[in-house]
Amino acid sequence: MTSEKGPDRFYINREDRKDYERLLDRDSPFRDKENKDLFIMAMAVGYTEGNKTRLKKREGFFRESYLDDRDRAIIYALAVAEKGNLNVLLDKSEVFSIAEEYAAGGIKLLKDKAFSGEYGSCARKLETELVEIFDKKIANRLRQADKTA
Amino acid sequence: MWIDYIKLKNFRQYKDEKITFAPPEKDKNFTVLQGANGSGKTNLVNAITWCLYGEELRSDKKYEGLPIYNTAAFEELELGEKCEVEVEIQMIEASGHKMLLTRSQEFRKLEQLSASSDKSTFTMMRLLGREWTNVIDPSYVLSRLIPKSIERYFFFDGERLDDYFKKATGEDIKEAVFDVSQLNLLEKMIEHLTKMKSKYFSECKGLSPLAEELRQKLQIRQRSLKEGMEQLGTSKKERDEAEEKEEEYSRKLKAASISDIRKLEEDRSQLEKDMRTLEDQIESYESEKLDLLVAFHPLVVLHEPLFSIKELISKRTEAGDIPPDYKRNFLEKLLEKRRCICGTDLSKEDEHRKQIRKAMEDCDAISDISAELITTNAKVSSMLDDLRHFQPKRIKLGKMINDLRKRRETKNRQMREIAEKIGQCDVDQIRFWDSKRLEWKGVRDEKISEIARMELKISETKNEISATEEALKKEMRKQKEYEERLEKLNFCDKSLNAARRVKDEIMANVREEVEDRTRKEFFDLIWKKETYRDVTIDDNYNVSVMHQSGRHARGTLSAGERQVLALAFMAALNSVSGFDVPIIIDTPLARLSSEPKKNIAMNLPNYLKGKQVTLLVTEEEYTREVRERLANRVGREHLISFKETGIGNLAKVVPL
Amino acid sequence: MSETVNKRIIDKIKNSDLDDSIKEFLRTMLLVELRNIEIGEPRYTDEYEAIINKYVTGRRGK
Numbered sequence: 001m002t003s004e005k006g007p008d009r010f011y012i013n014r015e016d017r018k019d020y021e022r023l024l025d026r027d028s029p030f031r032d033k034e035n036k037d038l039f040i041m042a043m044a045v046g047y048t049e050g051n052k053t054r055l056k057k058r059e060g061f062f063r064e065s066y067l068d069d070r071d072r073a074i075i076y077a078l079a080v081a082e083k084g085n086l087n088v089l090l091d092k093s094e095v096f097s098i099a100e101e102y103a104a105g106g107i108k109l110l111k112d113k114a115f116s117g118e119y120g121s122c123a124r125k126l127e128t129e130l131v132e133i134f135d136k137k138i139a140n141r142l143r144q145a146d147k148t149a
Numbered sequence: 150m151w152i153d154y155i156k157l158k159n160f161r162q163y164k165d166e167k168i169t170f171a172p173p174e175k176d177k178n179f180t181v182l183q184g185a186n187g188s189g190k191t192n193l194v195n196a197i198t199w200c201l202y203g204e205e206l207r208s209d210k211k212y213e214g215l216p217i218y219n220t221a222a223f224e225e226l227e228l229g230e231k232c233e234v235e236v237e238i239q240m241i242e243a244s245g246h247k248m249l250l251t252r253s254q255e256f257r258k259l260e261q262l263s264a265s266s267d268k269s270t271f272t273m274m275r276l277l278g279r280e281w282t283n284v285i286d287p288s289y290v291l292s293r294l295i296p297k298s299i300e301r302y303f304f305f306d307g308e309r310l311d312d313y314f315k316k317a318t319g320e321d322i323k324e325a326v327f328d329v330s331q332l333n334l335l336e337k338m339i340e341h342l343t344k345m346k347s348k349y350f351s352e353c354k355g356l357s358p359l360a361e362e363l364r365q366k367l368q369i370r371q372r373s374l375k376e377g378m379e380q381l382g383t384s385k386k387e388r389d390e391a392e393e394k395e396e397e398y399s400r401k402l403k404a405a406s407i408s409d410i411r412k413l414e415e416d417r418s419q420l421e422k423d424m425r426t427l428e429d430q431i432e433s434y435e436s437e438k439l440d441l442l443v444a445f446h447p448l449v450v451l452h453e454p455l456f457s458i459k460e461l462i463s464k465r466t467e468a469g470d471i472p473p474d475y476k477r478n479f480l481e482k483l484l485e486k487r488r489c490i491c492g493t494d495l496s497k498e499d500e501h502r503k504q505i506r507k508a509m510e511d512c513d514a515i516s517d518i519s520a521e522l523i524t525t526n527a528k529v530s531s532m533l534d535d536l537r538h539f540q541p542k543r544i545k546l547g548k549m550i551n552d553l554r555k556r557r558e559t560k561n562r563q564m565r566e567i568a569e570k571i572g573q574c575d576v577d578q579i580r581f582w583d584s585k586r587l588e589w590k591g592v593r594d595e596k597i598s599e600i601a602r603m604e605l606k607i608s609e610t611k612n613e614i615s616a617t618e619e620a621l622k623k624e625m626r627k628q629k630e631y632e633e634r635l636e637k638l639n640f641c642d643k644s645l646n647a648a649r650r651v652k653d654e655i656m657a658n659v660r661e662e663v664e665d666r667t668r669k670e671f672f673d674l675i676w677k678k679e680t681y682r683d684v685t686i687d688d689n690y691n692v693s694v695m696h697q698s699g700r701h702a703r704g705t706l707s708a709g710e711r712q713v714l715a716l717a718f719m720a721a722l723n724s725v726s727g728f729d730v731p732i733i734i735d736t737p738l739a740r741l742s743s744e745p746k747k748n749i750a751m752n753l754p755n756y757l758k759g760k761q762v763t764l765l766v767t768e769e770e771y772t773r774e775v776r777e778r779l780a781n782r783v784g785r786e787h788l789i790s791f792k793e794t795g796i797g798n799l800a801k802v803v804p805l
Numbered sequence: 806m807s808e809t810v811n812k813r814i815i816d817k818i819k820n821s822d823l824d825d826s827i828k829e830f831l832r833t834m835l836l837v838e839l840r841n842i843e844i845g846e847p848r849y850t851d852e853y854e855a856i857i858n859k860y861v862t863g864r865r866g867k
Contacts, residue, residue: 289840292839293839330811330813330814331810331811331814332814334810334814334835334838334839335814335835337838337841338831338834338835338838341834341838341849341850341853342834342853344850345850345853345854345857348850633861633862636861637857637858637861640830640857640860640861641857643824643827644827644830644831644834647821647823647827647831648831650821651814651817651818651821651831654817655813655814655817658813659813725813726811727810727811727812727813727814
């Protein structure tokens with residue numbers, strides 16, 4: 001399922017590149033991840049915080065073709081949530097823009113999460129955060145979905 | 150390649166001897182030369198290395214300091230007369246071609262026992278057809294056949310082998326594998342390409358002030374990297390040495406006269422190894438857990454948008470918009486083409502065209518991406534389903550990690566208890582050894598941390614160098630006259646990456662292969678086949694032998710078993726080497742008592758099948774039993790008989 | 806003279822997905838290194854320069 005039209009790559013702010021590179025350093029908990037994984041994580045963080053940042057000086061970060069169906073679905077879901085309707089998916093440039101702006105808004109915070117605290121605390125904090133969201137908001141919805149099914 | 154014969158003329162105790170060797174035929178590939186200590190076995194190996202490299206590479210205390218010419222022959226000379234020392238080796242290549250390698254050196258007698266000589270000369274001839282042809286640049290050709298740097302892996306000293314293996318660290322083993330598989334060529338290429346890059350960058354003087362600044366930064370960082378790598382090498386050696394020292398004191402404790410202490414130390418060694426395994430397992434599961442969290446992070450954090458898009462698509466599906474009756478762009482195309490799919494002409498603004506246009510306007514825009522929406526919906530459903538597994542997977546991994554941590558804590562506690570008991574032993578010597586063991590353990594642990602820090606720093610420096618190089622290249626791109634240099638730089642970069650990749654891949658393959666062969670040869674040679682379970686060589690090239698019980702046994706192998714491991718490893722090196730060189734083993738069984746000697750001999754026939762193997766043995770090694778056991782594999786057998794005369798020593802080689 | 810660089814290395818290069826020119830260059834330089842390895846301080850810079858030139862300017866000529 002590849003998009004036929006729209007941009008062929010995702011962009012980041014030039015000044016954010018070194019933050020992404022830091023996340024790939026040997027001592028980073030995300031050292032073996034790929035650019036697209038970090039981008040999506042940053043995007044998710046940006047969305048949670050409500051941080052959207054316009055790109056000033058942009059440069060290519062990874063190709064659209066590197067996304068798998070799962071990644072694409074997440075990015076589409078974000079764009080649809082942002083605009084409130086499915087029509088946004090007709091304009092892939094818009095979809096990409098939304099993803100890029102949230103990623104730009106979330107990268108610094110992602111970097112902080114990775115490196116603040118002692119070594120190994122990132123995983124613990126990440127786990128706590130995800131479990132809290134899951135317990136408070138997701139568990140119920142899944143139960144409801146089971147009932148209606 | 151194998152040795153057909155060696156002729157020695159006036160070389161040390163060999164006045165005029167010819168020794169023939171058994172070809173590497175399948176069953177009878179062994180040549181045995183038997184001689185007492187000092188009769189000439191080591192000097193035979195020296196004759197070979199002297200012929201090949203102009204140097205005697207084995208030391209023989211008896212002949213140290215003495216000139217290489219045969220003293221008896223020399224004695225017979227008149228003043229001013231010359232004595233020629235010559236060693237000729239005829240070798241046969243795998244292709245069947247004969248090669249003659251000859252080194253000779255003349256000595257002129259000046260006075261009693263004093264001589265002058267010119268440099269030795271080395272020639273190589275190949276038999277092509279019926280004619281012998283001189284090989285141009287024989288030293289170079291030889292260096293491609295049997296480089297001096299690796300001859301010790303083919304002509305090895307059985308007595309030294311045990312020492313080598315006892316002391317050999319992972320780095321030493323790695324170096325051996327490296328040299329023998331010619332990976333050093335790739336290393337050299339990488340080194341030289343890196344220097345070429347530096348050269349091209351240094352030629353950017355006067356490009357721009359920024360370029361100059363970057364250039365200097367690059368030089369500083371490159372220097373820093375070089376120093377860092379050197380320091381890393383030193384630290385690794387120091388770590389290995391500390392580990393060896395720690396092992397040494399542990400061995401002393403394991404051999405202590407008090408049986409309780411021996412048991413405690415055995416237990417402690419095993420606990421330490423178990424701890425390392427547990428640490429690895431914990432690290433692996435923690436990594437797996439982090440991967441899980443990273444994979445689920447967007448799903449959990451963006452669950453709202455995911456639920457939302459699923460609902461939206463479901464609603465539109467229920468409303469009949471997905472899949473649509475028509476796609477809008479399909480209808481657009483019909484209007485553009487001015488013909489319907491039924492063939493109706495749509496070029497005029499008539500009822501048909503109006504109907505199509507209306508249908509198009511009624512069509513929802515999303516009709517064009519309906520296929521994508523259907524796929525997205527399916528994918529989102531599947532992800533939301535996956536979310537159900539988040540907690541169970543997370544909890545399961547967490548439990549496994551906790552269990553391992555508990556086991557680690559138990560073992561830690563047990564180790565502390567042992568440390569206390571040994572520390573309370575009332576024998577001074579025991580307490581001293583224990584404290585030394587602890588001291589060296591401390592040094593080793595410190596070195597391990599130091600190495601980790603250095604590796605991180607080196608990684609950072611490499612990143613900085615890459616960034617600076619890219620910035621410099623960017624400056625070069627601005628000026629046309631640097632275009633060519635930039636191309637060369639890019640070419641170097643591509644080649645460097647390629648060379649590094651090839652090197653890494655081969656190293657991994659070679660290590661595995663050496664491990665497999667060492668294991669196979671070890672179990673072929675060892676007589677206690679049920680005692681040992683496995684032989685492994687890890688990523689750091691540490692060789693381990695595992696006992697059936699699961700314990701690591703390398704430190705407790707007997708001399709005979711260590712010899713077997715060493716012989717097995719040499720055979721493995723042989724198999725991965727890029728060189729087809731015959732094997733010569735000087736006194737393979739010397740240090741062993743009769744039992745292991747018999748046992749190794751029994752299985753030696755399985756060793757290095759298909760290669761020419763020459764054994765130089767003493768009478769004590771080559772007992773009747775050993776001889777009987779090897780009989781089926783021995784193609785040629787000689788006796789080196791030795792005579793001490795008034796004017797010098799003479800060795801004669803007699804076929805048996 | 807037959808190839809005497811370890812067959813393993815040659816095969817790895819041959820079967821890789823590298824550009825043909827890079828493959829050829831690596832093979833050439835391996836032989837250069839073989840030749841130089843036993844000679845004390847090899848003067849490699851000139852050889853490398855000449856061969857790199859050939860590959861780079863040769864390509865430019867196309």
